[in-house]
Amino acid sequence: MRLWLTATLMFVASATSVQAQKPKSVTTVPIHPPALQTPADTANAMAQGERLALQSDLAWVGEYNGAITGDVSERMVTAIKDYQKNKGGKPTGVLNPQERAVLAETARRRQETVGWKIVSDTGTGARLGIPTKLVPQQTSDGNGTKWTSPTGTIQVLLTRRKEANPTTARLADAEKKDPPGRTVDYTVVKPDFFVLSGLQGLKKFYVRGTFKGDEVRIMTILYDQATQNTVEPAVIAMSSAFNAFPAGQGQAPRKTVEYSTGIVVTADGAILADREATEACQAIAVQGFGNVDRIADDRDRGLALLHTYGPRELKPLALDGGAASTGVEIVGVADPQNQGGGAVITSARAQVTQVGTGGDLALSPPPAIGFSGAPALDDSGKFAGVALLKPVVVAAATPTNAAPASQSVLVTGDSVREFLKANDVTANGTSGDAKAAVVRVICVRK
Numbered sequence: 001m002r003l004w005l006t007a008t009l010m011f012v013a014s015a016t017s018v019q020a021q022k023p024k025s026v027t028t029v030p031i032h033p034p035a036l037q038t039p040a041d042t043a044n045a046m047a048q049g050e051r052l053a054l055q056s057d058l059a060w061v062g063e064y065n066g067a068i069t070g071d072v073s074e075r076m077v078t079a080i081k082d083y084q085k086n087k088g089g090k091p092t093g094v095l096n097p098q099e100r101a102v103l104a105e106t107a108r109r110r111q112e113t114v115g116w117k118i119v120s121d122t123g124t125g126a127r128l129g130i131p132t133k134l135v136p137q138q139t140s141d142g143n144g145t146k147w148t149s150p151t152g153t154i155q156v157l158l159t160r161r162k163e164a165n166p167t168t169a170r171l172a173d174a175e176k177k178d179p180p181g182r183t184v185d186y187t188v189v190k191p192d193f194f195v196l197s198g199l200q201g202l203k204k205f206y207v208r209g210t211f212k213g214d215e216v217r218i219m220t221i222l223y224d225q226a227t228q229n230t231v232e233p234a235v236i237a238m239s240s241a242f243n244a245f246p247a248g249q250g251q252a253p254r255k256t257v258e259y260s261t262g263i264v265v266t267a268d269g270a271i272l273a274d275r276e277a278t279e280a281c282q283a284i285a286v287q288g289f290g291n292v293d294r295i296a297d298d299r300d301r302g303l304a305l306l307h308t309y310g311p312r313e314l315k316p317l318a319l320d321g322g323a324a325s326t327g328v329e330i331v332g333v334a335d336p337q338n339q340g341g342g343a344v345i346t347s348a349r350a351q352v353t354q355v356g357t358g359g360d361l362a363l364s365p366p367p368a369i370g371f372s373g374a375p376a377l378d379d380s381g382k383f384a385g386v387a388l389l390k391p392v393v394v395a396a397a398t399p400t401n402a403a404p405a406s407q408s409v410l411v412t413g414d415s416v417r418e419f420l421k422a423n424d425v426t427a428n429g430t431s432g433d434a435k436a437a438v439v440r441v442i443c444v445r446k
Helices: 002-020 039-044 048-060 074-086 097-114 168-177 225-241 413-422
Strands: 116-120 127-131 137-141 144-148 154-162 182-189 194-200 203-212 215-224 257-264 270-274 283-286 293-298 303-307 327-333 345-355 360-364 374-377 383-389 408-412 438-444
Touching: 039 074, 048 074, 048 097, 048 225, 074 097, 097 116, 097 225, 116 225, 127 225, 154 225, 168 182, 168 194, 168 203, 168 215, 203 225, 215 225, 257 327, 257 374, 270 383, 270 413, 270 438, 303 413, 327 383, 327 438, 383 413, 408 413
Parallel strands: none
Antiparallel strands: 116 127, 137 144, 144 154, 154 215, 182 194, 194 203, 203 215, 257 270, 257 438, 270 303, 283 438, 293 303, 327 345, 327 374, 345 360, 360 408, 374 383, 383 408
């Protein structure tokens, strides 16, 4: 009996203990995994330089046609996915290291194929990307620079002009109509730039323009539709690389090697030249006669006096009698780049107009690069002065009532004669043959 009671008490105690240890019911909250990172999130985590390089490479392989700014957009993500699909991969929108390496190498080869280079235009100081193998021929004058293919199927034009109170909206409207017959299918107008593209005759065109003060600069790309697959990736890169007014730009940089024109004024070797084209030279040479010395200059007139020693058969130009009227003929030697490395003496016509109230004379259109220092002849063939190409100076704040600086000026015959007299030079030329008296002047800078 006592054993039974003991066993019963043990069972009850055990049951009570188990009941006491039973866990309480708990309200559960479902746990969700964190959201997956999107392709845009991945791109935004990159450094700015990496995003710029990625957009550029995608443009060069023909997948991206947006602005290369480094800003992440749906267009950029779509371009990555399209590139992955075209390469047979999974369109994740995020390139793995192998895909990124292949993309970079493909873009590099395409840039190399077209000869991609960032260049500074000498006349304006503007920076732009040029596919140099597609457009190897270059010509320049005071209105800008033109790069062309040998057959003219591809052209790149950088133009500049002065315009009172320009706006991008007015500039865009003007470009839509000039030349007549343009069909515009894409337009972007922002306060600081505008873009147009479409058809111009049988060619496709792309225009990007901007302004600073009263200085307008426009890049135009023309190309045959048959060249579209080759040219259009470069067009995207050219648009983004175009910097019409580089930061801190004042006077456009001078060339390391600069070519200009000189005028033989005495039989013993005195040569009249452009002061700025012969400024800060490590060496100055006259083609055919070797090195020369610069013995005098005049900042106000923009003239310099060179002297070559021991020359033979110099034919100085007669400097008396001429006067500028409404038009002149300028005789000079264009930059080698403008004539395929040659040194042919040519001539060009220009109109003479007065600028402002100071009596300064402007030439329009400006002659080709290399003509600075060339003689200008009046309608009777007599010496009327010297044509100078002035480096462009972009002023951030120019008085609205001030006359714009001329890109090309004429130094009158009277000013030339006064300069020579002040430096004890007696011009003894009797010939009216300007081509026989013209020489190419070469300035080599550091």
